[in-house]
Amino acid sequence: MANKKYPDELKDRAVRLVLAARDEPGGRRGACARVAQQLGLSPDSLRKWVAQAEIDRGVRPGTTTDDATRLAELEREVRELRRANAILKSASAFFAAELAPPRSDSRLHRHQQARIRGRADLQGTAGRPVELLRSA
Template sequence: MPRSQPPYTEEFRRQMVELVRAGQSPKALAKKYGPSGPSIRTWVRQAEQEEGVRADELIAAERDELKRLRKENRQLREEREILRKATVFFAAETDQK
């Protein structure tokens, strides 16, 4: 289902984060500019993560690397399983001769 409005630009999000850091509440900004309060709080949290202020969550680069490593790990496990089955097959074939 299409969105009713296009997503907010990065510049707009940065401005909202700066306004929150300057002391304005997300709720007041939501009434004045349109995005919801929880969205603004999410943008602030994401900005803190990217800047390293919040150490409790992964930054985008770490999430991307983790996703890539999990995919690579899954592929390697599948390849290992294929090789194991091939070894069993050829060992059984060799024993028959």
């Protein structure tokens, strides 16, 4: 069955008719079905409209239409903000890596050192045998 979008005026009128029919003596039972048949509506849809109208008026406990609308807006805003945060985090990580100065003391990527040519090129070699220095 296809979903029909009924105008708000029709919904309000149907709810008023059901509430008026319930106030009549003996009219409580089957009021939704009678009004739905008169207006050519689905009885289940009309029951939902009446229940929501009672919630909005404070007669029945539940989430009001205004609260449900506000909740949906806030959930949409949270989704958008989370998405924006994820984009900003990835962008900041990208630019932080790009703008970081190269580290000269990095232990992972050492610059190639010049070849050792003799004792004078080594630090702290005084008094050590030459054979030990050549094996290193």
